[in-house]
Amino acid sequence: xxxxxxxxxxxxxxxxxxxxxxxxxxxxxxxxxxxxxxxxxxxxxxxxxxxxxxxxxxxxxxxxxxxxxxxxxxxxxxxxxxxxxxxxxxxxxxxxxxxxxxxxxxxxxxxxxxxxxxxxxxxxxxxxxxxxxxxxxxxxxxxxxxxxxxxxxxxxxxxxxxxxxxxxxxxxxx
Amino acid sequence: xxxxxxxxxxxxxxxxxxxxxxxxxxxxxxxxxxxxxxxxxxxxxxxxxxxxxxxxxxxxxxxxxxxxxxxxxxxxxxxxxxxxxxxxxxxxxxxxxxxxxxxxxxxxxxxxxxxxxxxxxxxxxxxxxxxxxxxxxxxxxxxxxxxxxxxxxxxxxxxxxxxxxxxxxxxxxxxxxxxxxxxxxxxxxxxxxxxxxxxxxxxxxxxxxxxxxxxxxxxxxxxxxxxxxxxxxxxxxxxxxxxxxxxxxxxxxxxxxxxxxxxxxxxxxxxxxxxxxxxxxxxxxxxxxxxxxxxxxxxxxxxxxxxxxxx
Numbered sequence: 001x002x003x004x005x006x007x008x009x010x011x012x013x014x015x016x017x018x019x020x021x022x023x024x025x026x027x028x029x030x031x032x033x034x035x036x037x038x039x040x041x042x043x044x045x046x047x048x049x050x051x052x053x054x055x056x057x058x059x060x061x062x063x064x065x066x067x068x069x070x071x072x073x074x075x076x077x078x079x080x081x082x083x084x085x086x087x088x089x090x091x092x093x094x095x096x097x098x099x100x101x102x103x104x105x106x107x108x109x110x111x112x113x114x115x116x117x118x119x120x121x122x123x124x125x126x127x128x129x130x131x132x133x134x135x136x137x138x139x140x141x142x143x144x145x146x147x148x149x150x151x152x153x154x155x156x157x158x159x160x161x162x163x164x165x166x167x168x169x170x171x172x173x174x
Numbered sequence: 175x176x177x178x179x180x181x182x183x184x185x186x187x188x189x190x191x192x193x194x195x196x197x198x199x200x201x202x203x204x205x206x207x208x209x210x211x212x213x214x215x216x217x218x219x220x221x222x223x224x225x226x227x228x229x230x231x232x233x234x235x236x237x238x239x240x241x242x243x244x245x246x247x248x249x250x251x252x253x254x255x256x257x258x259x260x261x262x263x264x265x266x267x268x269x270x271x272x273x274x275x276x277x278x279x280x281x282x283x284x285x286x287x288x289x290x291x292x293x294x295x296x297x298x299x300x301x302x303x304x305x306x307x308x309x310x311x312x313x314x315x316x317x318x319x320x321x322x323x324x325x326x327x328x329x330x331x332x333x334x335x336x337x338x339x340x341x342x343x344x345x346x347x348x349x350x351x352x353x354x355x356x357x358x359x360x361x362x363x364x365x366x367x368x369x370x371x372x373x374x375x376x377x378x379x380x381x382x383x384x385x386x387x388x389x390x391x392x393x394x395x396x397x398x399x400x401x402x403x404x405x406x407x408x409x410x411x412x413x414x415x416x417x418x419x420x421x422x423x424x425x426x427x428x429x430x431x432x433x434x435x436x437x438x439x440x441x442x443x444x445x446x447x448x449x450x451x452x453x454x455x456x457x458x459x460x461x462x463x464x465x466x467x468x469x470x471x472x473x474x475x476x477x478x479x480x481x482x483x484x485x
Contacts, residue, residue: 048416049373049438058197058371059440062448066440071198071370097392104392115389146201148386150374157373 034156043157044092044099057155072154074141079134083167090169093162100158100166105148109173116148124173133171137163200379203368208351208360208458213400216383219243223401225464240388244395245402256336256409256468259421263337266330271320277334280319285341292342293465296454298355305359307453308335308407309425310445326427326445332420336407340467347404347465349458356454363455366448367399372439378430378452381437403453403460409470424471426453 029035033056041053059066094102095111103113106120113119135142138153152158158166205215213220222232223245232242239246267277267285281287296307302314309326312334316322324331351360367378380386381396388397403426410424415432424432427444430452434441442449 048435051440054372054438054440057373057375057440058369060366060369060371060434060442060448060452061440061446063446064440067448068195070195072375114391116386116391148380148384150376155373155375 029159031156031159034159037156044096048098072151074145075139075154076142077135077138077153079131081130083130083164083171085161085164085166085168087165087169087172089162090165090167093158094166094169100152100162101150102166102170108170120170122173124171128171130167133167134163137166198370198375199365199368200370200377200383201368202379202383203364206364206455206459208349209461210347210401210404210459210463212459213243213398216398216400217243217387219245219388219398220400222246239395240390243388244397251469252466253409253468253470256470259333259336259409259423260340260468262421263333263335263340266333267337271322273321275320277315277320285338288338288341290342290345292339293345293347294349296349296356296359296450296457304447305355305450305454307425307427307445307450308338309427310450312338313445327420327425329419329421332407332423332425332428335425336409336423336468339407339465342465343467344464346462347457347460349454349461351454351458359451359454360458362448363451363453366452367455372434372437374438376437376439378433381433399456399459401460401463403456404463404465405467405469407467409468426456430456 029038037053037056041047041050043049055064055066056069057066058069058071061067091108091110093100094108097104102108102120103111105114105117107113107115108120109123110121137158139151140147140149141151150157152163202216206212207215211220211224219242221228222237222242223229229242229246233246264284267281268283270276278285292308295311296305297311298304299306299311299314302310306314307326309331312331313325316324316331316334322330324334349356351357370377370380374380378399381391382399386396406424406426406429408424408429410422410429414422415428415435420428425444427449430449431441431444442452
């Protein structure tokens with residue numbers, strides 16, 4: 001009986017170790033900047049982006065150190081296929097004001113949106129190359145330094161996989 | 175020896191230059207002049223809204239809200255709900271503090287001596303040794319003369335700001351930025367307005383210049399910045415910022431902070447030098463445009479929506 005208890009305890013400990021290891025693996029992406037942001041804020045929820053995340057980026061203040069942060073360097077990226085993602089998740093990211101908020105400026109498949117950017121309602125039909133779409137969302141400054149679009153990649157607004165989800169969603173309209 | 179000296183000098187220059195951060199800017203800041211007509215350099219709409227007559231004419235001609243840079247729907251009509259807030263401000267203005275004095279003790283019954291003053295704010299305050307906005311002036315004055323703590327972004331401060339601004343209703347904005355600390359503040363504010371910051375790497379100008387104006391941004395209608403400051407403080411019913419207890423009054427400082435929050439920039443401290451500089455920039459680019467107090471951000475009239483739908 002005692003031995004059985006001991007095995008049960010050992011088993012529980014082992015299971016706990018495995019579970020916590022997998023939780024750790026999930027919360028650590030290997031990207032320090034991204035991890036720092038996501039540890040303080042989960043996008044897409046009810047909470048607005050907190051101040052201690054915002055102070056990591058350039059700001060208007062004269063008094064705070066963020067007033068002297070240099071702008072993030074332009075990031076040229078290469079898209080590695082194939083494109084795999086979840087259209088439903090991509091849609092949720094694209095229409096949420098506290099996530100990607102694409103709909104603020106663009107109409108999207110199934111969603112009427114803002115008119116600042118071009119409509120993407122039938123984007124799938126246009127057959128744009130995937131590496132172009134990926135770069136455009138990651139860091140639009142490669143194509144136009146004065147574009148009115150967030151730089152989703154360099155400031156870790158979205159992760160690589162989240163951008164892929166959005167890509168699957170916006171190219172889904174055929 | 176000469177060569178070595180030159181090499182040393184060349185080395186020093188990049189080090190000094192390196193201490194200065196090179197910010198990212200949206201284009202256009204060199205084109206801004208401190209007058210409402212400067213809008214001609216930024217949109218092709220100034221002639222439609224340059225005065226009340228022009229707004230009426232363009233509406234009569236069937237122009238849509240979008241065609242007139244969204245300047246029509248809140249400027250022409252006063253806010254009835256806002257009037258009630260002005261009345262509350264008048265009450266605070268005449269309320270006696272513990273020392274027996276009120277704002278009216280120095281500034282006259284019904285703010286007689288403050289007529290037209292708000293159109294000239296922000297201004298350099300010699301006693302404080304810096305440029306101050308309306309709310310900061312209220313704070314300093316209340317502390318010095320009434321021993322009241324009414325900092326920026328608190329209820330009494332905002333009510334007073336609205337009341338004093340209403341005493342300048344119809345008076346053209348005239349903020350002098352030709353020299354000294356006001357010129358410096360204007361230039362700093364202009365720099366900040368076009369500087370890209372925050373999580374999205376946006377500038378204020380990302381929504382308020384170029385193709386972003388006269389377009390739709392979700393449910394919002396961004397316009398160029400010229401002329402808008404003449405309507406602030408504004409009665410702003412639809413939403414509050416977290417922690418707000420300012421009687422639904424959006425001072426210009428409060429509006430800047432709200433914009434920063436919506437575009438994922440660090441919201442500034444109201445009344446701080448950088449926030450004051452942005453206000454100087456916004457108010458001076460409304461120079462020549464008559465103050466209109468109280469109006470409200472989202473006018474109850476939805477005519478413009480029917481027009482858009484019928485398009």
